[in-house]
Amino acid sequence: MDPGPPVVIRGLNHWFGAGEARKQALYDIDLTIARGSLTAVVGPSGSGKTTVLTLVGCLREVQEGSVRLLGHELRHAKPNLLMLLRRRLGFIFQAHNLHDSLTAIENVRMGLQVHGAMDPRREIEAAGHALALLGLADRMDYLPANLSGGQKQRVAIARALVGNPDLILADEPTAALDRESGSNVVDILMRLGKARGTTTIMVTHDGRILDRADRIVTLEEGRIVADTAPFAG
Amino acid sequence: MRWIIARLFGRLPIGWLQLTHSRTRFASALAGVAFANVLVFVQLGLMSSMATATLRPYSFFRADVMISAPDADSLTEGGNVARQWLLQALADPEVEAGIGLFLGNVTWHLPGKGLVLTTFGVDPAASGFLAPDIAAKAGVLSMRNAGLLDRLSRGLPRETAAAIRPQTPLSFEVSGDTVTLYDTFAGGGGFSGDGHMVVSDQTFLGLFPARSSAAPDHLLLRVVPGADPVVVAERLRDLVSDKSLRIRTYAAAGREDLVYQQTRRPTGIIFGFGVVIGILVGLVIVYQVLSTDVADHLGEYATFKAMGYPPRFFLGVVLEEALVLGIFGFLPGLGLGTALLALMAQATTLPLQMTATMALSVFVGTIVFSMLSGVLATRRLAAADPADLF
Incomplete structure (x- = not known):
């Protein structure tokens, strides 16, 4: 049975503040994201890209309209459901936020331990595999302080991917990476989409990604002003 | 230690790793807890020696009932009968x-x-x-x-x-x-x-x-x-x-004398305050260490929140840290406290010594108050908003 699109947004409005200080961030957004696709969200600063990501990522409360994530309505959803849904997501933040006292492999294991107790050997094996995929096989036992900015970002990506998420939400994931590493990350995300149906929504301005994205959604002042599928048809 | 905590909590020993990441900071935190322990040990030692010293003269006699003047709050105070x-x-x-x-x-x-x-x-x-x-x-x-x-x-x-x-x-x-x-x-x-x-x-x-x-x-x-x-x-x-007249059993007279010495005589009250101050110092030190640690890792905690870690996970990490501080701070505190009491006993001939009851009660108190500090410190976790990560 087709589980349906992982993200369906209808009539989404969102604002910050109240009364005189109220500032509308999103206006009547409608968006359906296909399973296994890589969608790039672009737009100038303050256009609402990040707000969309945080709403889809269950990190903010849906105020008006509807967001269905992996078959669940997020508006009025209970905190426990939101927490459980977040475990099915992979977050890649611009700031890597690695734990400074955990080694690279331990940071990645945190992406597995959120799902509950697991045989430590299997956990280490899976985390090691994820790091190796990102070219960090020889940096597994390094603390973040001993890794370069790009290497840290790749550890954070490995942490997001290791739990086999249904949806990856990424904010400029390749900004800190060199050309080859950035390209490798995009390869991995696209391979995951094809092989496992993992969907990716990514805020980016990286031309290398835009060239390969299945779909590019452009936001301006809280509205979708363009929605293109470069490789369709 | 890592292995024990990992087995105990069924996850990576994040609290332990976080605390020991900076050796200097860890050492100063332990020194703080140990200092608070020493304070409590000394005050408890003094209180305990006061109890021993108060009851000692009663042990020189064998009696069942004692009759004293109305104002005889202790063996050595009050009028005649x-x-x-x-x-x-x-x-x-x-x-x-x-x-x-x-x-x-x-x-x-x-x-x-x-x-x-x-x-x-x-x-x-x-x-x-x-x-x-x-x-x-x-x-x-x-x-x-x-x-x-x-x-x-x-x-x-x-x-x-x-x-x-x-x-x-x-x-x-x-x-x-x-x-x-x-x-x-x-x-x-x-x-x-x-x-x-x-x-x-x-x-x-x-x-x-x-x-x-x-x-x-x-x-x-x-x-x-x-x-x-x-x-x-x-x-x-x-x-x-x-x-x-105060007509009491001999045992009750001793007990009442002790209560009088500890709660109404200035020395007893001062020693009692000393214990409270020691506990407060420990509480503040552990709270300060833990809340600073939480504040330093807000970004990481927010990331864990975004990943779907439940509130009990964060409480567990902070309590793990509290437990580590409590246990590892207690041990040097016990050693120093014992040595200090022995030195004071030698200098004053007061019956000052470390007892198993004192050590056990201070250990339990250290763990309980460290945990309490940990629970208070977790309030700062509310500031870790994963939406701010994007």
Whole structure:
């Protein structure tokens, strides 16, 4: 049975503040994201890209309209459901936020331990595999302080991917990476989409990604002003 | 340690790793907890020694009921009791015997220092009211101006005490009288005196000419075998004409004396405050360490929140840190506290020592208060908003 699109947004409005200080961030957004696709969200600063990501990522409360994530309505959803849904997501933040006292492999294991107790050997094996995929096989036992900015970002990506998420939400994931590493990350995300149906929504301005994205959604002042599928048809 | 915590919590030992990541910071945090422990140990040691010192004189006598003046909050304080009440008390069929107990301080001037001896005057014929160790030597007390000396008196040279024997008595001057010490017993210095001396009531009255044989400080009574001292004391409160007198069992008198020393005397209150301050210092130190640690890792905690870690995970990490600080801070605190109490005991001859009960109660207290600090510190986690990560 087709589980349906992982993200369906209808009539989404969102604002910050109240009364005189109220500032509308999103206006009547409608968006359906296909399973296994890589969608790039672009737009100038303050256009609402990040707000969309945080709403889809269950990190903010849906105020008006509807967001269905992996078959669940997020508006009025209970905190426990939101927490459980977040475990099915992979977050890649611009700031890597690695734990400074955990080694690279331990940071990645945190992406597995959120799902509950697991045989430590299997956990280490899976985390090691994820790091190796990102070219960090020889940096597994390094603390973040001993890794370069790009290497840290790749550890954070490995942490997001290791739990086999249904949806990856990424904010400029390749900004800190060199050309080859950035390209490798995009390869991995696209391979995951094809092989496992993992969907990716990514805020980016990286031309290398835009060239390969299945779909590019452009936001301006809280509205979708363009929605293109470069490789369709 | 990592392995133990990982097994205990079923996850990576994040708290342990976080704490030990900066060795210097970890060491200073442990030093802080240890310092608070030492503070508590010293104050508890002083309180405990006060209890020992307070109850020690009671152990010199064997009695079931004690009659004291209305203002006699402790053994050494308060007015006198008329001997006539002893006669009334003896009318009770379950009161077997009674004596008057006299108390006063004499100063033995040793070269360079004065030894304050709490002196007890008792009827030497009633040796059944004396502790066995003292009763065995009480025969000499029937001699005029004879005394038994507390050989553990503070400031008394050990060799001097050891030389005191019936065959080699030692004499000293008190208010123009000569007291001859024929033997010794084990006591020790307290908060109100350097040691103790037991003399006959007649010798006592000679040393304190202002005192009258008709008005001892306390009346000690022994009940007949099988009688309940509580019941007898209750009955005596009706029987004795002076209703203002304090008629209590001997055990209750000791307990009330202790409560008085610890809650109404300045020294007891100060020691009690010392314990509270030690606990507060520990609480503040652990809270400060943990809340700083939480604040330093807000970004990482927000990331874990975004990943779907539940609130109990964060509480677990902070409590793990609290546990580590509590346990590892306690151990040096215990070592230092023990050494410090031993040093203080040597310097003051107060009964200061680390006891298993003290160590255990401070350990449990350290863990509980560390955990409490941890719970308070988790309030800062609310500031970790994963939406801010994007």
